[in-house]
Amino acid sequence: ASTWANVPQGPPVRITEAFKADKFPQKINLGVGAYRDDQGKPYVLPSVLKAESKVIAALMNKEYAGITGVPEFTKAAAVLAYGADSTALDRLAITQSISGTGALRIGGAFLARFFPGAKTIYIPQPSWANHAAVFKDAGLTVEKYAYYNKDTIGLDFDGMLADIKAAPSGSAFLFHACAHNPTGVDPTPDQWRQIEAAVKAKGHFSFFDMAYQGFASGNIHQDAFAVRHFVAQGHNVALAQSFAKNMGLYGERIGAFSLVCADKAEQKRVDSQVKIIVRPLYSNPPIHGARIASAILNTPALYDEWLLEVKEMADRIITMRAALKEGLEKLGSKHDWSHITSQIGMFAYTGLTPEQMDQLAKEHSVYATRDGRISVAGITSENVGRLAEAIFKVKG
């Protein structure tokens, strides 16, 4: 028998097969987790193209980066996340990572090795599908805390606070910094203040996943509110950053993992252990995307241009949310669709059932995940009318 005869078939990772097989020309794919322009095409930011040209023109060599990556990049990434005047910056252990996923994986491994409390991380219910897998593979046990209220299609704030209070003191909690995936439901700044107080009262540890800084509201500072507020209140947080969405650098795999430390001495010790985790995983990270991101973050003209482009992407998403809601209302839908516009980021939770989602695909060639999540990035001025009709026909 073959050496691998005992390998069982795993479940498919994505459900784009049905979309590909559909011959209907006006089919709509709302399953993708990447930004699309108003023509439904992948978008390369002009600031990224300019930064890349600059990198190529500099004729740099292709030597290895250090284990923790390109220092000009990580330094600028930290400023972007924590703010230029943050007191955390000079006691921050930071490493470049294989995008947001890799940052979570390094953070998970660090917690599995050194977190003094239970090796358990609490993630929201629901959360990005990969969170549980990443943390389990890193050696942590994963528990859920209440997050989403399906009756209001909004935040289950009371449930969330109750679960934070009920967890053993000194537990580790994963928070989506902004643009919660998959629900699009974020706490308000005032709710974040209450969450912070509850977390502090229990002595919990906070790990932020910030995959969408700037992409949610269009403003990089506003989207970093939760992270910066926690740090200002004295939490030495962990943070996973991704430049996939806000710079459109998906396939370049650019991100960063950082830990705010108590002081310089702690930073040095933590940094040494982060290196020990990274080295056997992949030795050192890729340089090209880091150079692009670094050129944008460290060149004032490119940085300003990038800020406008991030806002443009966020605004298009916000506009499409409004257009979808309006379309449904114009068709005479009696449902309250205000959650479509109060939610934020790439994804919207429609509140449609798995059966209704199947019907959308079969009868209307509209494809998304069965949990009712649609990628607003897949909506365009052209298809929003047809989408509203399809949802109206399925849900009323």
Ligand code: PLP
């Ligand atoms: N975290 C969340 C919440 C996400 O939605 C994503 C991407 O969809 C990621 C992390 C990581 O993405 P990447 O590894 O492409 O940066």
